[in-house]
Amino acid sequence: MEPFAGELVTDALRELGVDVRTGVNPTRVDRDEHGLVTTTLDDGTTVVTSEVLAATGRSAHTKDLGLETVGLTPGDWLQVDDTMLVQGTDWLYAVGDANHRALLTHQGKYQARAAGEAIAARHQGSPLHTEPWGAHVATADHAAVPQVTFTDPEVASVGLTEAKAREQGLNVRAVEYELGNVAGASLQADGYTGRAKMVVDEDRGVVVGVTFVGQDVAEMLHAATIAVVGEVPVDRLWHAVPAYPTMNEIWLRLLETYGRPE
Ligand SMILES: Cc1cc2nc3c(=O)[nH]c(=O)nc-3n(C[C@H](O)[C@H](O)[C@H](O)COP(=O)(O)OP(=O)(O)OC[C@H]3O[C@@H](n4cnc5c(N)ncnc54)[C@H](O)[C@@H]3O)c2cc1C
Secondary structure, eight states: OOHHHHHHHHHHHHHTTOOOOOSOOEEEEEEOTTSOEEEEETTSOEEEESOOOOOOOOOOOOTTSOGGGGTOOTTSOOOBOTTOBBTTOSSOBOOGGGGOSOOSHHHHHHHHHHHHHHHHHHHHTOOOOOSTTOTTSOTHHHHOOOEEEOSSSEEEEEEOOHHHHHHTTOOEEEEEEEGGGSHHHHHHOTTOOOEEEEEEETTTTEEEEEEEEETTGGGGHHHHHHHHHTTOBHHHHTTSOOOTTSGGGHHHHHHHHHOOOO
């Protein structure tokens, strides 16, 4: 996730009176006779709360499926190829969280469609289209996973963050724009606060990642997903004219900030 997403959500939580502390770790937790919980942090401060909820990520729920009977290790994520065929087998497919590719409902459904097509094609002896974006592979898992964090403000993103793109060796340039400065935002809410970021692969001239943060930005995400999946050239995106006065004019502002290719 782009760092500014966390910063804007943190700002909003603080405005609501939430005490957000980052960069500290709990060293001790005690519950008193009234049921209140005191958490001691490693900076020496304490926090008193009604309860403590610890969020520690997710692990594979594959312990009790009998994986050992087919030579796999119970409790492990199931490693699959892009057709969702579990590595080391020629008959077992895994879609959804169990394969640890993109732990989201819509990506699991997408993987299931690719796997279903692949299973049918293999059964019928039909040719398999396993090239990127082919009918029998879930290529979007690698390049264009849309996701929304339903906070207020919402965080909606697709594709690569700037940091991730650089990590993958892409020659990218990123631009940001305040969503509140778009005409449509003033119709959405008074004093609208939000930001957008577009990451462009300079070598191919296509958008590889987009992040929106703001009220109701989830509904704008699919246009970004289409731009990333379709590898729409940035100079063609100038011709995708956003209606005035909608929030989608953010595309125009991002393109203006990026600059028109010569
Ligand atoms: C708090 C939270 C919020 C989330 N919010 C979102 C969101 O807003 N949008 C989004 O896209 N995703 C969200 N996700 C992720 C989403 O829930 C998962 O990616 C999705 O449910 C994965 O689907 P799945 O079918 O792979 O697994 P699951 O939905 O976990 O389904 C697996 C099923 O298999 C059953 N099962 C397990 N073992 C056995 C067994 N031995 N025998 C028979 N049945 C068994 C389980 O009971 C379960 O019903 C969220 C997840 C969490 C935890």
